[in-house]
Amino acid sequence: MVKLSSRIPLPYSFKVIELFRNPKNLGKMDDATVWALAGSIACGDMIAMYLKIDEETQSILKASFESYGCAANIAAASILTEMVRGKTLEEAWRISWRDVSDALGGLPKVKYHCGILAVGSLRRAIRAYFQDKLKPKWLPENLTAEERHALEEEELAERFSRKS
Amino acid sequence: MVKLSSRIPLPYSFKVIELFRNPKNLGKMDDATVWALAGSIACGDMIAMYLKIDEETQSILKASFESYGCAANIAAASILTEMVRGKTLEEAWRISWRDVSDALGGLPKVKYHCGILAVGSLRRAIRAYFQDKLKPKWLPENLTAEERHALEEEELAERFSRKS
């Protein structure tokens, strides 16, 4: 038996609305060093994260995103691209979804997953960068919670599509 | 377990209010041929019915009442004293609580018992009149529903007083 949905209030912060109106770093990056996708359309949110990486310093020169999702999703992805600019990959890796939520002035509980998905897409991109490179010590073997979340969502979407 | 009370609407007819304001034939009758009491104070309604009877024609010359009870109770007793005036005892006996209710323009269901009690008090007075006389054929041996109702109410009141 499917547990049916019920509504709850979603009073966004003005930061979410601002970034929704004028998203920073929106769009595909043609000269990206690496990029990654997280989430799924069937689940209602998906983020593509593009990173331009300075290979020498292993720091992020610029980041951009694309998003299919709610206003909070767009804002979360956008603010994260701002937050990582100029950071080393290690520093970027350490950004948590809580940091994203805080930067947005607080996400409502049901929108936590937007922050999680944004961080998940970033970490996937960072992992992808190290795909065939020597893995730095700070990069954990196992998936972090945020990455697992993205994976679970994608698996759920698989189930949805099989159903219909 | 006592079943507790709940309210219901009591929109009286204007006739009830009129008779409540200006009751006809109110008061003890000093020269009554016979009188009777029905109901009890503990139950919240009581009617005294006084009859002046023409012995020859066995008809009611005049009737009066006293009432402890709600507006409908007062109105029911009052209208009944009007209805019986000039009637033979047999005719008076045949008046039902429905007739009383109709004469009042309809009693709400929870107030039916006011009509019943008024008729009960009248019949008791008629019975009292024949107490040590030859009973006419039209006078039933057994108590009528209206008289039983009065009796039951009095018995209930007994129980109430024993309780407290």
Next chain:
Amino acid sequence: MGSDLNRDVEGLLKAHGVSEREVYLDSENSGLIFPEALKAMVDSYEEAARGHPAITHKLGWESYEKLYESTLKIAQALNCNSEEITYTHNGTEANNLAILGLAEASKSRRKILVSSIEHLSVIFAAEHLQKFGFKVVKVPVDGEGFVDLDFISRNVDKDTLLVSVALVNHEIGTIQDVKAIIDVVKGHDEKIVVHTDACDALGRVKLDLKRLNLDLASFSSHKIYGPKGVGALYIKEGVNVSPIIYGQLSTQHLWPSLENIPAIVGFSKAVELMHLNFESYNSRITRLRDKLIDGLLDIEYTVLNGPKGYKRSPDNVNISFLFCEGEALTVELSLKGIYVSSGSACTSRILEPSHVLQAIGRRHEEAHGSILMKITPFHSDEDVDYVIGSFPDAIRRIRSMSPMKPGGG
């Protein structure tokens, strides 16, 4: 509505006529409304009522803001968190949610104590649970309506889920020592839930939810001169209550459907007015109450129901007029423009008078002659003078019609 009812109410009202002066003392049954609360409700219809507070658009957010602001004001007045307030549509639903919702959420405990003078929405809700194996124990009260603390102490046990006693009794105005009740109950077992029906306490008695350590408390808007159609249940954080009505949630978890935001805004305004004017309202109301009580007790064969003085709700006047049937008196007073209610059996479906009056030991004939009146912030000295001046004739006439007269008749 039964089809046997008289429908010619217009005729009735015409026969009744209109009194020169009118004094409404029946806010026990249906409250007056503060003009400010009515205005707040109407304004909110014009401003934010279109929105649904759980929808992501401007009007939704506006209505959410209205809802949140209103809740905050109520929470501040009660000293609790706004998350601890659940809206219902009246005190009855709040009491039902407290009792049925707690039972629904409870895994094991099966015993409920309620005072014998609770509002019917508490007693009937509790009794409904007997169907499901719950045991309901009625806590007796003394002649003034104070619950028997010893009885509570002796009857709470490991199986006890809930103790429910109204802070202020709606009929006889008894102000319970809820703090003492909580101490006794929690002294036995911290886990026993204490509920108070505070519908009649709000605005009349200081109420500090945090300090009191209450678990559940019910409120009703129309009882504090707010709009009809709103009530609230305070649920202390951590107390488990399940919904008893099912459907699409809006911002609340325990009562589905769209909140009646305009009514909540009006309710909040009423709470605010009662809170801000607590001292001035209550000192005046208390004075008028005592003046009315004293004036009416001057009439022969009268008994005050409930305590005197500071343990009585400042608005409550309840007097039994012996040899006088209460419903007839209600109608007689109505003809004089004075609107009251009675605990007489005549206002009920069956032959039992008010269970509250019976519980404090009033005989039936005393209960039948009881008249309940509530003083409000809207009343003046002149109103009370008019009432005191009008009663003697009314009583005299009703008594004169009775076959049972004072002194034996």
Next chain:
Amino acid sequence: MGSDLNRDVEGLLKAHGVSEREVYLDSENSGLIFPEALKAMVDSYEEAARGHPAITHKLGWESYEKLYESTLKIAQALNCNSEEITYTHNGTEANNLAILGLAEASKSRRKILVSSIEHLSVIFAAEHLQKFGFKVVKVPVDGEGFVDLDFISRNVDKDTLLVSVALVNHEIGTIQDVKAIIDVVKGHDEKIVVHTDACDALGRVKLDLKRLNLDLASFSSHKIYGPKGVGALYIKEGVNVSPIIYGQLSTQHLWPSLENIPAIVGFSKAVELMHLNFESYNSRITRLRDKLIDGLLDIEYTVLNGPKGYKRSPDNVNISFLFCEGEALTVELSLKGIYVSSGSACTSRILEPSHVLQAIGRRHEEAHGSILMKITPFHSDEDVDYVIGSFPDAIRRIRSMSPMKPGGG
């Protein structure tokens, strides 16, 4: 309300700004109010709201008269007896009373059929009964939302208590052939109760309760532009329903507490307006609906949800915009002063989009992009033109942000 919510709604609203033109299309979630209905409510607060309709004094009788007159008007519009109407506080409570109250009154039958696209207040109430051994069967619907009559016919049996299908679906506007459903059900067994949730049907579809031979029907005031805080359940004479909330009765037997008479007066006014203007409202609304549907379907990658033409509620517009997440679109449209809602999972607590859209076979990504709009008597051609003119840019922007674009991205 969770404490994690943003409380700076003022800041949010400031950042949002106000559009020059505003078109409110979200009366699915929270209705507008007829000014006449608001006025009737307010007037009644000033006139008769003080009284309690079950108390014997002038103000009680006046309030009783108001209540009775209002009920009579509603009963006349629905073609039923006023005794057959029970007031609740909304459609949710009416549906709960219908389902839980029927189950409470039922001695033996234990099977309930509800369509798979019912409002959650029907589905959740029915599912709650599973706890008590009831079996709930969901009746499937076709791609336009019409229930499978054959399925009903095969599944009703001696154990069936209730069949509940909404006359008009709230999300996709499907107008069911309730007469055919009744014929099938009653053809099997006269004793099976048929309920229809008519919250969205009232005023949009001709409804003649006597002729239809329905047993139960639910109504909601705010869905017909009446005040919030009132609903009603029609209970055909002879159908047994028990109360589900307990307390002091007023004039009603099935929902205790004082009736919200001012709100009922307003509700009655709204019923009257919908009834008197049935033809003119609906011909206009239907025209505007079709104009809006046609205008929006001109946009690429769109799908209409629900039937076209006369089997669709005259006010309902529900379109899926593929490659476009619905909640984001809701916010984007809000910035343009257009207020709508979406069946997207983003408006819910979990990852499931609208159960109605799923039931008619929409894939998740289609449901996520759905936008629900309701045309009201308050809308003009200019409103609709403005909406049609504003959508393409909004859709374009939202689509442009997505990593998945039409034609593969």
